[in-house]
Structure formats: C-alpha cells, structure tokens
Amino acid sequence: MTVSRPTGEIAGFPTEAGKHARNEIPGFSRRRRRPHRLGPGQSARFRSHDSATPSVSVVIPTLNEAENIAYVLHRISRCVEETIIVDGHSSDNTIAIAKEARPDVVIVYQEGRGKGDAISAGCRAATGDIVVLLDADGSTDPAEIPRFVVALRTGGDFAKGTRFMVGGGSADITWIRSVGNKSLARLVNVLFGAKFTDLCYGYFAFWRRCLPDLSIDCDGFEVEALIAVRALRANIRVVEVPSFETPRLHGVSKLSARRDGIRIVRTIIAEWLRP
Numbered sequence: 001m002t003v004s005r006p007t008g009e010i011a012g013f014p015t016e017a018g019k020h021a022r023n024e025i026p027g028f029s030r031r032r033r034r035p036h037r038l039g040p041g042q043s044a045r046f047r048s049h050d051s052a053t054p055s056v057s058v059v060i061p062t063l064n065e066a067e068n069i070a071y072v073l074h075r076i077s078r079c080v081e082e083t084i085i086v087d088g089h090s091s092d093n094t095i096a097i098a099k100e101a102r103p104d105v106v107i108v109y110q111e112g113r114g115k116g117d118a119i120s121a122g123c124r125a126a127t128g129d130i131v132v133l134l135d136a137d138g139s140t141d142p143a144e145i146p147r148f149v150v151a152l153r154t155g156g157d158f159a160k161g162t163r164f165m166v167g168g169g170s171a172d173i174t175w176i177r178s179v180g181n182k183s184l185a186r187l188v189n190v191l192f193g194a195k196f197t198d199l200c201y202g203y204f205a206f207w208r209r210c211l212p213d214l215s216i217d218c219d220g221f222e223v224e225a226l227i228a229v230r231a232l233r234a235n236i237r238v239v240e241v242p243s244f245e246t247p248r249l250h251g252v253s254k255l256s257a258r259r260d261g262i263r264i265v266r267t268i269i270a271e272w273l274r275p
C-alpha cells in the first residue's frame with residue numbers, strides 16, 4: 001500500500017503514526033458490555049480519553065468512480081480534517097478528478113484487491129480520532145457525517161448506518177438484496193444476541209482507538225458484516241444511525257448478490273465458530 005499525501009510526499013506504509021496507533025490511545029481497554037442502541041432521550045456520555053473536539057477522517061474506497069467522485073468530495077464539509085480515497089487500480093481517471101475536486105485529498109493506492117482490502121488500507125492510513133467510511137458512487141451522502149460524529153460523541157464506539165429505522169431509507173436497494181440483507185442481519189442477531197436492523201451497508205464510523213478490536217482482514221464485500229460482528233465480539237458499544245441511500249449516480253455496482261452473499265454467510269459463521 002502506498003499513501004500519497006497532498007504535500008506531494010509519497011510514503012510507504014506503515015507510517016510512524018500508524019505503527020504507534022495503539023500507544024497513542026491513552027486508557028485503551030476492552031470493556032465488557034453488551035452492545036446496544038442509544039434510545040431517545042438517553043443521556044449523552046463522554047469518556048475522558050476521547051478528545052473534546054475530535055478530528056475526523058473520511059475514508060472512501062474507489063474503483064472506477066471518475067463520474068461520481070467529484071460530487072461526493074464536494075459534499076464533504078471543510079470541517080472534516082482528512083479525506084482519504086483508497087483506489088483499487090481504477091482504469092479511469094478517478095484519482096486525477098479526486099485531486100482536482102479536493103486538492104487536500106490523501107490518496108492510498110491499494111495493493112490487494114476488493115473493497116475489504118481497500119477499507120483496511122484506508123483505516124490504517126487514517127490519522128483522525130474518528131474514522132467515517134462511505135462509498136464513492138454518490139449513494140451515501142456526506143451531509144450525514146455529523147449524525148455519525150454525534151452518535152460517537154454521545155457514547156457510541158461504533159456507529160453503524162442503517163436504512164431500516166425511522167429517519168433512514170433507500171431508493172436504491174432491490175427487493176432481492178433487501179431480503180438477503182435482512183436475513184443476514186437476523187442471522188447475526190440470533191448468533192450474537194444483537195439488534196441490527198441493517199448489516200450490509202457501507203456507511204459507518206468508529207473511534208480510531210477501536211481499530212485493533214475490528215482487525216479488518218478480509219478482501220471483499222463481506223467487510224461490513226465482518227466489522228459489525230467484530231464490534232459485537234469486542235463488546236464495544238454499537239449504535240445505529242439512520243441513513244438514506246440514494247441510487248449510485250453513474251456506472252454499475254461491483255457487487256454480486258449471490259457470490260458476495262455466500263461470502264458474507266461464510267464470514268458470519270467463521271466469526272461465530274472462532275474461539
């Protein structure tokens with residue numbers, strides 16, 4: 001993986017900051033709590049070791065998204081400290097357009113293949129207190145980033161976007177994918193005693209100090225399920241955040257419902273069997 005920061009410096013990874021990421025986090029410890037959602041009116045809590053003004057890194061995996069990436073980058077608030085795109089060997093001019101749209105964008109050149117590998121690389125390159133993941137196809141609106149940040153600042157460790165709770169929705173999901181996604185969420189809920197309303201959705205955020213717990217080590221579209229299940233297994237506090245998904249602006253999906261559905265089931269079962 002190679003990281004290109006806007007200074008023009010091209011650095012191999014891990015960086016010094018990345019190597020010491022775990023040490024940077026004072027008071028990091030595993031907590032023994034059952035995951036749950038914040039309820040309406042539940043009081044906001046803030047841990048002393050979480051920065052009062054956390055910095056935010058946005059990580060966006062891209063694979064041939066030249067027609068969409070400028071729209072997405074323009075919608076990211078200037079309040080976001082770091083925007084990273086992780087490119088998976090795009091054969092179009094995604095990177096050039098991204099640099100033009102947002103000159104301060106950090107480019108990570110993915111060495112492996114697949115969305116999971118890209119997210120893993122992007123998270124390792126991120127330096128913000130909070131890491132937000134969203135897609136490059138225009139279906140996940142960066143204007144919703146503050147919702148995720150608020151959910152984390154008011155007690156959540158991992159904020160998972162959901163299209164299936166009040167305030168969320170989708171103008172994109174097909175009937176077959178909706179049924180598949182709900183079945184997979186139910187499988188996770190039964191096996192892990194969770195309450196997810198949505199499993200396979202690429203919009204989520206977490207405190208970067210939780211990255212070691214998530215240990216993202218998969219390649220493909222099973223990445224969202226893997227991260228959600230690892231968050232449950234690590235007993236970090238999971239909250240759901242309503243989000244509205246619009247159809248991708250241009251181009252075609254890289255996901256295959258059948259192939260990736262099977263990979264997701266395998267991932268969930270493997271995590272359940274893992275000691």
Ligand SMILES: Nc1nc2c(ncn2[C@@H]2O[C@H](COP(=O)(O)OP(=O)(O)OP(=O)(O)O)[C@@H](O)[C@H]2O)c(=O)[nH]1
Pocket residue numbers: 060061062063064065086087088089110113114115118134135136137139172202248252253254255
């Ligand atoms: N770096 C990288 N990004 C990828 C790869 N595969 C997909 N992506 C990106 O991951 C995001 C989600 O991929 P999509 O093809 O939109 O999949 P999806 O959102 O599940 O499917 P649709 O709802 O039909 O769009 C997009 O930003 C893609 O460009 C990959 O192998 N490498």
Ligand SMILES: [Mg+2]
Pocket residue numbers: 135137139248253
């Ligand atoms: Mg998409």
